[in-house]
Amino acid sequence: HLATSLPLPSERDHFRPRIDLIVFMIDIKSKYSLKNVEASLAHVDASFFLGKVCFLVTGVGRVNACSIDTNAVCKLGETYCSPVLFCELELEGIRVATAQRLLRMLQICAGHIPGVSALSFVSLMRTSDDD
Amino acid sequence: ENVDPQNTAFLLRKAWTLYSVTPLYRFHRARLRDYARLLSAFIAAEKQKGLAVEVGVELDIKVAVSSLADLRGSEQDQAAVLVQLSLRSQASSRNSEDKLVWSGWFCSVYGDDLSENVPEDFTCLPLFLTHGAESYTSMVGSWFQKTFDCCFRRLAISPLNLSWMVAMWAGCKLDRAASAMELVFSMPHLSQPLDISYAIHPEDAKALWDTVQKMPGEITQEEVDVFMDCLYAHFHRHFKIHLSAAKLVKISTAVVSAHCDGIVKILQSQYLPGVLMLLTELAISQIQ
Numbered sequence: 171h172l173a174t175s176l177p178l179p180s181e182r183d184h185f186r187p188r189i190d191l192i193v194f195m196i197d198i199k200s201k202y203s204l205k206n207v208e209a210s211l212a213h214v215d216a217s218f219f220l221g222k223v224c225f226l227v228t229g230v231g232r233v234n235a236c237s238i239d240t241n242a243v244c245k246l247g248e249t250y251c252s253p254v255l256f257c258e259l260e261l262e263g264i265r266v267a268t269a270q271r272l273l274r275m276l277q278i279c280a281g282h283i284p285g286v287s288a289l290s291f292v293s294l295m296r297t298s299d300d301d
Numbered sequence: 302e303n304v305d306p307q308n309t310a311f312l313l314r315k316a317w318t319l320y321s322v323t324p325l326y327r328f329h330r331a332r333l334r335d336y337a338r339l340l341s342a343f344i345a346a347e348k349q350k351g352l353a354v355e356v357g358v359e360l361d362i363k364v365a366v367s368s369l370a371d372l373r374g375s376e377q378d379q380a381a382v383l384v385q386l387s388l389r390s391q392a393s394s395r396n397s398e399d400k401l402v403w404s405g406w407f408c409s410v411y412g413d414d415l416s417e418n419v420p421e422d423f424t425c426l427p428l429f430l431t432h433g434a435e436s437y438t439s440m441v442g443s444w445f446q447k448t449f450d451c452c453f454r455r456l457a458i459s460p461l462n463l464s465w466m467v468a469m470w471a472g473c474k475l476d477r478a479a480s481a482m483e484l485v486f487s488m489p490h491l492s493q494p495l496d497i498s499y500a501i502h503p504e505d506a507k508a509l510w511d512t513v514q515k516m517p518g519e520i521t522q523e524e525v526d527v528f529m530d531c532l533y534a535h536f537h538r539h540f541k542i543h544l545s546a547a548k549l550v551k552i553s554t555a556v557v558s559a560h561c562d563g564i565v566k567i568l569q570s571q572y573l574p575g576v577l578m579l580l581t582e583l584a585i586s587q588i589q
Contacts, residue, residue, distance in 0.1 A: 205545060234457035234459050236461050237545075
């Protein structure tokens with residue numbers, strides 16, 4: 171399911187399936203996308219931040235078009251205890267790898283991987299970041 | 302930082318194209334005259350080979366290489382090196398002057414981050430600025446690359462860095478009637494290119510910056526963000542367009558104007574060291 175901002179329209183609430191993972195996409199070339207994500211975060215229930223939220227920063231291949239301070243994004247990830255992934259959608263290899271990674275995370279968040287919960291996975295990612 | 306305005310007047314009000322340069326191997330300041338001769342011979346040889354043929358580009362070139370002792374930041378910085386190409390005057394009269402057709406200068410202003418970590422035989426002058434035909438730039442660049450085993454790359458300026466420049470120099474004391482501050486944005490995802498130019502009265506910009514900046518002499522990323530967000534919000538209120546979703550491509554202030562392709566024009570000599578310090582930092586991060 172794709173949305174340009176949160177909250178989702180309430181009219182369709184009863185049709186909506188359970189949401190297992192929220193990926194906030196931030197375009198490194200657009201300050202507006204970061205502001206939009208920051209505003210949308212306020213509408214997310216706190217329980218999602220136990221491993222069911224992830225930030226995806228796109229467009230990192232073009233450093234010269236960067237309009238956002240990447241430190242600010244990393245701090246956002248820390249504040250909301252959620253991982254920050256960087257990718258370049260214009261490169262097919264990276265696009266495919268990122269999609270596979272997100273799919274894997276979604277499987278864990280939906281409970282399809284026995285023995286790994288969303289929370290344990292996200293704390294695993296955090297300790298490897300600190301390395 | 303005592304830059305004599307006389308010596309550096311030629312740097313002002315010219316559009317300089319920016320490059321980053323990796324450290325020069327075995328560059329000797331005592332040999333500048335030799336280098337000028339060798340570069341001159343190289344250019345003449347290129348002419349013989351028939352390369353760099355461009356209509357209107359004369360190749361009977363006189364080369365001068367000089368050192369600009371004042372143009373540096375700290376004692377650790379190497380003094381700047383200026384290369385000038387002039388067209389040898391055709392007339393035999395003593396009064397006819399050679400016409401300057403191309404200038405390029407290497408400099409380092411507070412480039413300690415780079416020079417600290419470099420072995421002895423290397424000279425660090427990470428910022429290279431050129432003014433003149435691209436064909437000359439390419440010949441001079443090739444000669445330096447071959448002679449000193451260095452590498453030149455065009456230095457682009459990201460929108461993030463352009464907004465730093467706007468914030469840094471929006472608050473400057475304006476002596477006389479300063480020109481408006483202008484920001485040019487390129488709108489993305491359109492079939493036809495569309496640019497938006499946002500002009501702000503310099504006093505309004507300074508007033509805004511003065512309310513944002515907490516410690517004079519210090520600037521943080523947060524302050525730059527707040528400043529730019531105010532400008533974006535003001536524009537959105539009037540035109541319902543989110544400039545924050547567009548790409549900032551060019552800025553013009555009373556002190557400096559800069560384009561994201563890596564072209565700058567410095568307008569006031571008192572801010573020359575500050576501008577060069579920022580550009581040196583950008584060059585170094587491109588090299589590392």
